[in-house]
Amino acid sequence: MPKLTHFDDNGNPNMVDVSQKETTVRIAEASGYVYMEKATLYTILNKEISKGDVFQIAKISGIMASKQTSSIIPLCHPIIIDKVTLEISPDLDKSRVFITSSVTCRGATGVEMEALTAVSVAALTIYDMCKAIDRSMTIDEIKLNKKTGGKSGEWIRKSE
Amino acid sequence: MPKLTHFDDNGNPNMVDVSQKETTVRIAEASGYVYMEKATLYTILNKEISKGDVFQIAKISGIMASKQTSSIIPLCHPIIIDKVTLEISPDLDKSRVFITSSVTCRGATGVEMEALTAVSVAALTIYDMCKAIDRSMTIDEIKLNKKTGGKSGEWIRKSE
Amino acid sequence: MPKLTHFDDNGNPNMVDVSQKETTVRIAEASGYVYMEKATLYTILNKEISKGDVFQIAKISGIMASKQTSSIIPLCHPIIIDKVTLEISPDLDKSRVFITSSVTCRGATGVEMEALTAVSVAALTIYDMCKAIDRSMTIDEIKLNKKTGGKSGEWIRKSE
Amino acid sequence: MPKLTHFDDNGNPNMVDVSQKETTVRIAEASGYVYMEKATLYTILNKEISKGDVFQIAKISGIMASKQTSSIIPLCHPIIIDKVTLEISPDLDKSRVFITSSVTCRGATGVEMEALTAVSVAALTIYDMCKAIDRSMTIDEIKLNKKTGGKSGEWIRKSE
Amino acid sequence: MPKLTHFDDNGNPNMVDVSQKETTVRIAEASGYVYMEKATLYTILNKEISKGDVFQIAKISGIMASKQTSSIIPLCHPIIIDKVTLEISPDLDKSRVFITSSVTCRGATGVEMEALTAVSVAALTIYDMCKAIDRSMTIDEIKLNKKTGGKSGEWIRKSE
Amino acid sequence: MPKLTHFDDNGNPNMVDVSQKETTVRIAEASGYVYMEKATLYTILNKEISKGDVFQIAKISGIMASKQTSSIIPLCHPIIIDKVTLEISPDLDKSRVFITSSVTCRGATGVEMEALTAVSVAALTIYDMCKAIDRSMTIDEIKLNKKTGGKSGEWIRKSE
Numbered sequence: 001m002p003k004l005t006h007f008d009d010n011g012n013p014n015m016v017d018v019s020q021k022e023t024t025v026r027i028a029e030a031s032g033y034v035y036m037e038k039a040t041l042y043t044i045l046n047k048e049i050s051k052g053d054v055f056q057i058a059k060i061s062g063i064m065a066s067k068q069t070s071s072i073i074p075l076c077h078p079i080i081i082d083k084v085t086l087e088i089s090p091d092l093d094k095s096r097v098f099i100t101s102s103v104t105c106r107g108a109t110g111v112e113m114e115a116l117t118a119v120s121v122a123a124l125t126i127y128d129m130c131k132a133i134d135r136s137m138t139i140d141e142i143k144l145n146k147k148t149g150g151k152s153g154e155w156i157r158k159s160e
Numbered sequence: 161m162p163k164l165t166h167f168d169d170n171g172n173p174n175m176v177d178v179s180q181k182e183t184t185v186r187i188a189e190a191s192g193y194v195y196m197e198k199a200t201l202y203t204i205l206n207k208e209i210s211k212g213d214v215f216q217i218a219k220i221s222g223i224m225a226s227k228q229t230s231s232i233i234p235l236c237h238p239i240i241i242d243k244v245t246l247e248i249s250p251d252l253d254k255s256r257v258f259i260t261s262s263v264t265c266r267g268a269t270g271v272e273m274e275a276l277t278a279v280s281v282a283a284l285t286i287y288d289m290c291k292a293i294d295r296s297m298t299i300d301e302i303k304l305n306k307k308t309g310g311k312s313g314e315w316i317r318k319s320e
Numbered sequence: 321m322p323k324l325t326h327f328d329d330n331g332n333p334n335m336v337d338v339s340q341k342e343t344t345v346r347i348a349e350a351s352g353y354v355y356m357e358k359a360t361l362y363t364i365l366n367k368e369i370s371k372g373d374v375f376q377i378a379k380i381s382g383i384m385a386s387k388q389t390s391s392i393i394p395l396c397h398p399i400i401i402d403k404v405t406l407e408i409s410p411d412l413d414k415s416r417v418f419i420t421s422s423v424t425c426r427g428a429t430g431v432e433m434e435a436l437t438a439v440s441v442a443a444l445t446i447y448d449m450c451k452a453i454d455r456s457m458t459i460d461e462i463k464l465n466k467k468t469g470g471k472s473g474e475w476i477r478k479s480e
Numbered sequence: 481m482p483k484l485t486h487f488d489d490n491g492n493p494n495m496v497d498v499s500q501k502e503t504t505v506r507i508a509e510a511s512g513y514v515y516m517e518k519a520t521l522y523t524i525l526n527k528e529i530s531k532g533d534v535f536q537i538a539k540i541s542g543i544m545a546s547k548q549t550s551s552i553i554p555l556c557h558p559i560i561i562d563k564v565t566l567e568i569s570p571d572l573d574k575s576r577v578f579i580t581s582s583v584t585c586r587g588a589t590g591v592e593m594e595a596l597t598a599v600s601v602a603a604l605t606i607y608d609m610c611k612a613i614d615r616s617m618t619i620d621e622i623k624l625n626k627k628t629g630g631k632s633g634e635w636i637r638k639s640e
Numbered sequence: 641m642p643k644l645t646h647f648d649d650n651g652n653p654n655m656v657d658v659s660q661k662e663t664t665v666r667i668a669e670a671s672g673y674v675y676m677e678k679a680t681l682y683t684i685l686n687k688e689i690s691k692g693d694v695f696q697i698a699k700i701s702g703i704m705a706s707k708q709t710s711s712i713i714p715l716c717h718p719i720i721i722d723k724v725t726l727e728i729s730p731d732l733d734k735s736r737v738f739i740t741s742s743v744t745c746r747g748a749t750g751v752e753m754e755a756l757t758a759v760s761v762a763a764l765t766i767y768d769m770c771k772a773i774d775r776s777m778t779i780d781e782i783k784l785n786k787k788t789g790g791k792s793g794e795w796i797r798k799s800e
Numbered sequence: 801m802p803k804l805t806h807f808d809d810n811g812n813p814n815m816v817d818v819s820q821k822e823t824t825v826r827i828a829e830a831s832g833y834v835y836m837e838k839a840t841l842y843t844i845l846n847k848e849i850s851k852g853d854v855f856q857i858a859k860i861s862g863i864m865a866s867k868q869t870s871s872i873i874p875l876c877h878p879i880i881i882d883k884v885t886l887e888i889s890p891d892l893d894k895s896r897v898f899i900t901s902s903v904t905c906r907g908a909t910g911v912e913m914e915a916l917t918a919v920s921v922a923a924l925t926i927y928d929m930c931k932a933i934d935r936s937m938t939i940d941e942i943k944l945n946k947k948t949g950g951k952s953g954e955w956i957r958k959s960e
Binding site: 379401 | 648650652653654655656657658659710711717718719720747748
Binding site: 370 | 483484485486488489490491492520523524532534537541544545553554555556593596597600601603605607608609612614616618619620621622623624627635637
């Protein structure tokens with residue numbers, strides 16, 4: 001039967017013991033979308049109108065948030081992150097932007113949460129910067145796509 | 161033409177001047193979903209198996225994160241939050257959980273980002289606590305549903 | 321019947337709504353002890369041996385922690401603190417130090433937690449700075465002594 | 481003569497150099513009490529009245545705080561914590577609750593402060609959640625009980 | 641005789657009591673320089689080479705840091721900032737960049753530290769982003785230029 | 801041609817991949833000045849007038865800030881610091897104080913930013929504590945003096 005590792009047998013929440021786990025290179029990749037009005041996406045992309053680079057600020061926010069993951073997620077282990085990158089690309093046809101993150105560490109536990117937090121906060125930052133012109137934006141399909149390293153090895157999301 | 165308020169005319173990012181805005185009671189409500197395997201949702205709901213209350217920890221994480229919103233989102237104003245609540249309810253049919261938040265403040269700027277951050281972090285926490293048994297979970301449809309107060313007054317999301 | 325205000329009727333934890341509460345000057349005073357070996361207390365007090373001022377660093381840590389109270393205590397409201405002071409005095413007879421704090425704010429909710437957090441962290445800092453010579457130190461009797469302001473008015477701890 | 485390691489010979493406070501210390505598994509255990517009115521303890525334990533689980537939230541707050549120890553305690557080293565657990569048990573006879581923590585890391589310095597901070601913040605959180613019905617609660621006997629690992633090896637508190 | 645307001649008569653450090661001070665609009669402006677090799681400045685300015693916008697990231701870091709001022713500076717009051725802007729301009733002749741900040745709040749205490757912290761952190765971020773090609777960069781002349789609001793009214797730096 | 805390592809070829813800001821870099825002992829040393837009125841420096845140095853030790857608090861603030869460097873500087877890697885020291889010495893002739901820092905870690909990336917952040921924040925804290933009597937103080941010549949360890953080995957600032 002599957003077990004939630006964050007509770008012990010007496011129901012106490014805990015940070016799982018990883019002191020016996022191997023220190024290996026671990027990588028996690030996540031992604032997500034922000035759906036918006038077409039006019040909003042055009043405003044972001046047209047630097048004449050937007051005046052500044054929304055995606056750049058969103059990337060910075062995602063990188064900074066990934067470093068704070070263990071402060072934000074209660075039972076997440078602190079991790080010394082070795083690398084974070086975010087990419088954000090517009091999809092005019094579907095009136096959305098696509099955010100991907102990749103996080104690398106050498107540690108005893110994975111960086112799935114760091115990758116997901118990076119995407120989530122980048123998405124929230126896009127919302128914040130555009131909400132004055134489009135409150136209806138929706139953050140969608142935030143998910144892990146791949147992880148490598150550690151005892152459980154590689155995991156790749158099944159294509160739907 | 162719509163304008164992104166977070167950039168000035170020279171392209172400098174800034175925290176918008178709200179020093180002339182009225183201090184009023186402002187409320188924002190947001191929501192989102194976490195989709196998961198049916199077995200995962202059953203595990204969460206069956207305290208015999210889960211041993212602890214995943215939703216309770218997710219709610220706490222969302223409340224705590226909403227207080228950190230201005231540290232997480234680069235151009236967000238600090239705000240003295242007066243109230244935060246989160247509710248999380250399972251939807252067995254659709255194999256998902258539904259998260260809602262409501263945030264209240266008396267201030268010169270709204271609490272939309274605080275409400276959205278609360279939902280996002282609660283969703284990430286659910287992911288974190290269940291990822292050992294279900295890495296495919298997806299966070300979906302994070303969005304603002306309503307805001308009241310301030311110069312722009314009430315806004316309610318149009319039903320789709 | 322007494323009620324815990326931090327849960328609503330459905331058991332959701334929440335930050336209590338204080339948006340209707342009056343903004344008044346509120347003051348809270350707390351105190352606590354750190355018991356230690358006599359030799360430890362002498363080392364702290366003898367600047368020839370200690371080389372530095374342990375109490376000064378403990379006071380700074382308490383002041384800084386009181387500003388972080390709402391980040392540390394899950395359901396605590398953020399508050400704009402107007403004043404924090406800590407005093408630390410040695411009691412050679414009883415081989416202990418006595419820590420007191422006083423916190424003032426103008427706000428919609430009290431600063432009891434800020435005063436208690438200031439004392440607790442000052443005590444922990446004393447422990448940290450002396451633990452190399454005395455691991456048996458004990459932090460004791462951290463308590464609220466007085467609060468004023470707000471709807472419930474003045475409260476003074478009954479002498480025991 | 482004992483020396484306070486956190487000051488150098490010129491009286492400068494410093495974070496002690498641990499770069500030559502061995503990386504070993506280190507464990508620390510701490511505990512403490514919160515004394516309260518019997519009615520308060522009954523309210524906490526009776527879920528019909530309390531509506532929610534005060535101890536669970538206190539445990540979460542203690543775990544999260546232990547991860548922030550080096551931000552809170554001025555001269556504490558940052559540490560990659562491998563495990564944190566808290567247990568809280570009621571003692572109706574003595575009208576108090578008993579909090580214990582255990583923290584594990586692999587590092588060059590111990591986790592005593594992490595264990596003590598976890599207990600202190602869990603105690604403060606219990607105070608916060610019950611203060612509306614019992615302002616007289618007292619936090620008592622926060623102390624280290626055991627530590628293992630590192631050059632100084634095992635230390636166990638002498639029974640009193 | 642001038643007095644340092646951050647110590648009381650017994651030498652205790654404290655956050656000065658501002659609970660009786662008037663809430664007014666307060667503005668502070670600060671500035672500073674980063675001196676660097678000419679080649680470094682050309683690299684920053686030439687987007688073909690630099691690939692990204694160093695100044696934009698520095699501005700974001702300064703804005704975010706100004707919101708954290710009271711966490712970073714021990715005796716600084718928490719403040720609800722209403723506005724922060726930073727501008728960064730290159731000065732090729734003198735092989736340096738010029739950073740200015742302006743911070744506005746409505747509060748009981750000024751925002752001088754917020755303006756100075758914003759400039760300092762923007763300067764540090766420029767250093768960080770360019771240190772791989774120029775370790776000799778120097779941060780210079782960080783100073784307050786103007787403040788308005790509050791009991792002491794307007795202050796403008798005398799030209800040298 | 802020199803390259804800014806914090807941007808990839810597509811202009812995405814990132815935390816550089818250090819997962820393949822060797823873990824070695826790394827040391828960085830930085831320094832800076834705070835210029836002030838002579839009367840201000842005399843007030844700081846005369847404990848009869850100042851009542852407390854400004855430099856001690858500045859040192860503490862610098863140590864604490866160096867631990868937060870990766871939260872403050874957007875693309876800075878988190879690092880487990882092994883040692884931080886700050887020294888502050890008055891220079892009555894030139895009416896200034898001289899701040900030096902030394903930071904040590906065992907890691908995959910250097911601690912230059914930690915050393916520079918420590919000096920910057922110590923300088924800001926001195927400003928904060930004396931600004932009531934001297935708003936004209938200037939923070940000057942913050943720079944790296946030396947670094948050792950890592951692939952690029954030792955670097956020592958050329959004397960000017």
